[in-house]
Amino acid sequence: MxxxxxxxxxxxxxxxxxxxxxxxxxxxxxxxxxxxxxxxxxxxxxxxxxxxxxxANKTALFVAVIEAQEQVVVDRAVADALAADGEWAAAMAALDAYLDSCCDPVYGRLCWIEAPIALGYSEWLEWEADHTLGLVEKFVVSLIDAGVIGPTPVGIGSRMVFHLMGGAGSAIAGAPEDSRTQVRQECGLVIKAMVSGLRIDRS
Missing domain, CATH: 1.10.10.60 (Homeodomain-like)
Incomplete structure (x- = not known):
């Protein structure tokens, strides 16, 4: 005790x-x-x-701030995935949770606009990969194991999806407030259409 x-x-x-x-x-x-x-x-x-x-410095404080922001987003995505029925639905629920989070003005600005400035683009990209790429990979592996998508190179497949999500995050966060929801919907449609191409049963 x-x-x-x-x-x-x-x-x-x-x-x-x-x-x-x-x-x-x-x-x-x-x-x-x-x-x-x-x-x-x-x-x-x-x-x-x-x-x-x-x-230690302002950058260390900023990193602590975005770590807390990312953890909230990851927890939300995982919770929505666990509540979904089936592997594909779980992956799409996690994606939707993430895209919705990018509409939040605090998360969007901190993690997609300010973070590259504070950390430098290369370090920021590496930081994002350390925090989210592993989760993306888990979803890719679960979809392969469940027979939802065909044999796929896990490493490169996960990284491609990761970059698609990153592009969506930047686009949503950088959009004017009055069009952010529309950009979020368009990003969701494009990403889902692209990853659906990997499905064995596309019905």
Whole structure:
């Protein structure tokens, strides 16, 4: 049985959570470049030293923010997949959950617009692959094992779907607010039509 956390530990956790909440709001509203650690510290009502106690620099804080955002999206996609009937329906439910999440102005801006700026394109792409490519691969393997799609090179197949989803995320997040839903629907139609070509039974 673990011992109860000290008041200092609880305060530290609360401070970190408050910093993440403030940083999420400010990065989404003003962007990574225009938001400073001093801005975040002031808005959170903590010292700059308190920020550095938890995060080495602004980039580290930003990474923590987008990690939290991605985890919410992944959890939602997995939950919707588990509630679906059949492997294909599960994969499509996960895709729909992801595309819907890209319409969210906070997630969309942070992970698809600000992240490439904050991390650099190559590092951001690698980061995204580390966080989502494995999940895409699991869906591809499950569809092959269930006989829903024919023999497919798992590695390249998963990466192609991953890049399709990335293109959709960028398109949706970058669309004007009044057309974002339409772009999301169009992305869903195109991706589903493309991956449906792998199905053995296309009925």
């Amino acid at each position: 673990s011992s109860p956390k000290s008041r200092r530990e609880l305060y530290s956790e609360a401070t970190r959570a408050a910093l993440l909440e403030t940083a999420t709001r400010m990065f989404a509203a003003d962007g990574f470049t225009k938001t400073s650690l001093d801005d975040i510290a002031t808005a959170t009502q903590v010292t700059r030293g308190a920020v550095y106690h938890h995060f």
